[in-house]
Structures are given as C-alpha cells and as structure tokens.
Amino acid sequence: MLTLKDNLLIFTDLDGSLLDHDSYSWQAAQPWLDRLSAARLPLIIASSKTAAEIAILQQRLGLSAFPFIAENGAQIVFPPGWRHPARIFGADYAAIVNALHHLHASFAFRGFADADDATVAQWCGFTPQEARLARQRAGSEPLCWLDDQQQLAHFRHALAQQRLTLTRGGRFYHVMGRGVSKGRAARWLTRHYQLRHQRVFTTLALGDGPNDLPLLQSADYAVLIRALRSEPLSLPATRRGRLYRSRQTGPAGWSEGLDHFLLPGKARRIAHE
Structure with missing residues (x-):
C-alpha cells in the first residue's frame, strides 16, 4: 500500500x-x-x-x-x-483549426474557433474573461458535436486522414494530434x-x-x-x-x-x- x-x-x-x-x-x-x-x-x-x-x-x-x-x-x-x-505534442492549434475548417462542409459541429468569448462563456458557465483564457489554445480544439452518431464515426475517420484524433471530455469532444x-x-x-x-x-x-x-x-x-x-x-x-x-x-x-x-x-x- x-x-x-x-x-x-x-x-x-x-x-x-x-x-x-x-x-x-x-x-x-x-x-x-x-x-x-x-x-x-x-x-x-x-x-x-x-x-x-x-x-x-x-x-x-x-x-x-x-x-x-x-x-x-x-x-x-x-x-x-x-x-x-x-x-507541445502533436499538431499545433493553427493546423488543427485549418483542418477542421475544411470539414465543416461535411459535418455539423462548432468549435471554440467558431465562437466568440460570450458564446464559449455560455457553453461552459464561464465569465467572458474566463472564456478568453479557454480560447488561448496551443494544440487542441474543443467542439460541440451537432451531428448524429453515425456521422461521428465518419468524422473520426476524416480526422485520422489528417493525422488528428478525437477524444471525449466532460463537456466537449476534443480534436488533437495523433498519439496525443x-x-x-x-x-x-x-x-x-x-x-x-x-x-x-x-x-x-x-x-x-x-x-x-x-x-x-x-x-x-x-x-x-x-x-x-x-x-x-x-x-x-x-x-x-x-x-x-x-x-x-x-x-x-x-x-x-x-x-x-x-x-x-x-x-x-x-x-x-
């Protein structure tokens, strides 16, 4: 023990x-x-x-x-x-946001990069100042999944082709570099x-x-x-x-x-x- x-x-x-x-x-x-x-x-x-x-x-x-x-x-x-x-492990934030930008046409989701401080504050129960800190990201992107579960499997596959992966947190899905x-x-x-x-x-x-x-x-x-x-x-x-x-x-x-x-x-x- x-x-x-x-x-x-x-x-x-x-x-x-x-x-x-x-x-x-x-x-x-x-x-x-x-x-x-x-x-x-x-x-x-x-x-x-x-x-x-x-x-x-x-x-x-x-x-x-x-x-x-x-x-x-x-x-x-x-x-x-x-x-x-x-x-920093994996892809940097700019590369992740760029990859997600190209996937918006095929899947329904909203990430922190798609929202302003007030919206992120509402999602998380934060003050605008706390939301601003939450949006200062280095190597991952939280997102609200707005599509169905079948599409989620396709989304994971599309991310994998970009050397990215998806994990589930307490409130959001998180997109990160492969292996992170x-x-x-x-x-x-x-x-x-x-x-x-x-x-x-x-x-x-x-x-x-x-x-x-x-x-x-x-x-x-x-x-x-x-x-x-x-x-x-x-x-x-x-x-x-x-x-x-x-x-x-x-x-x-x-x-x-x-x-x-x-x-x-x-x-x-x-x-x-």
Whole structure:
C-alpha cells in the first residue's frame, strides 16, 4: 500500500475530479491538498483546460511549484524555476483549426474557433474573461458535436486522414494530434522527474472521464471517480488491487480515492459505514 512517505507523483484531472463539475469548487478536497503539501508530494494537474486557465488555478490551489499537463496532453508547462520551455505534442492549434475548417462542409459541429468569448462563456458557465483564457489554445480544439452518431464515426475517420484524433471530455469532444493523450504526457513527465531527481517514482492518477482513461492506464495506481452524467467507464481487469472506483463524485470522490490508497484504515471504516 502507498504512503505519504513514498516517492510518489500524483496526476489529477480537474473538472469532475478535483473540481466540482458545476461549481468548480474544490472545498471537499482541501484537507487532502493540505496533507499533500505538508508531505511535499507533487500534485500534477492533467486537464483539458488551457495553460492560461491552469496557471491561475495552480496559484489558487497552491500548486505553482509543479509542472502541469494542459489540453489533454497536447502541452506540458514547467514552473519558472525549472528553466525548461513548454513542450507541445502533436499538431499545433493553427493546423488543427485549418483542418477542421475544411470539414465543416461535411459535418455539423462548432468549435471554440467558431465562437466568440460570450458564446464559449455560455457553453461552459464561464465569465467572458474566463472564456478568453479557454480560447488561448496551443494544440487542441474543443467542439460541440451537432451531428448524429453515425456521422461521428465518419468524422473520426476524416480526422485520422489528417493525422488528428478525437477524444471525449466532460463537456466537449476534443480534436488533437495523433498519439496525443494525458497518458503519454504523464509518462514523458514521469521520466523527466526521474532523470531530474535521479530516483524512481511511483505514479497515482485520478480522473473521471473518457479522456482520462489513458492517464489512468499509464499510472501504477489509479482512481476512477464516479462521473456525474456519463456511463461507467471500464479499465483492464488486470489492474486488480491498483484501481479504485469511487462511490462519490467530484472532489469528494477524489478525496475518497486518496483515502483508499494513502489512508487505508480510514478507507475501511468509511466502507463499513
């Protein structure tokens, strides 16, 4: 079982995981944020949000000393003290938007590039300023799918011909370069940590959506947080003992997962209540 004294890297999704899906509150997770900070364990955000959005949240969460993964793995951003430039995986944003422009004639969808700040704010429940940050993209495009499911399969095929791929997040579909995922970025960052610190790290990942599955599969231990509005997700059965499915949603489920792996005595008491 894991402990707070282990060489541990923790990767976390935001919306629907560390943050409440609707209110974006992390109040239920604050006790664990305090514990991890006291133990000096890295908590690395891996989100579909942009670097501009995550940087602000990092400050509010007290996590600015750590790198983070943005746009579903399309970008890794390092803290200033690391003196390491941001890394982009896959196609850049201009290439993605250009490819999607040519697909509008065949499929019904709207991406962030097709909307203004006010429209994106309405889609996400953001303020116009927050929407502006969400539109500062580097390597992925969120979109609202307005066509049927049969067309979605054709859309995936059309994207593949452009060396692009599609993943489903909590609110949107996300178009990215082929091979881009939170899991790939997490593996790259874990290797970077190990080289930087000259020791092996154990990884624990927490997430709730389909776009989190590569992240959870890449980690040594995983917490699949119960999603508020989607069907239950599946992971390989070979992860027995290293995968925990939370009963609660959002930051309460996030904390429940850390209880299970890092405070096993408390987790057992909760299970019998």
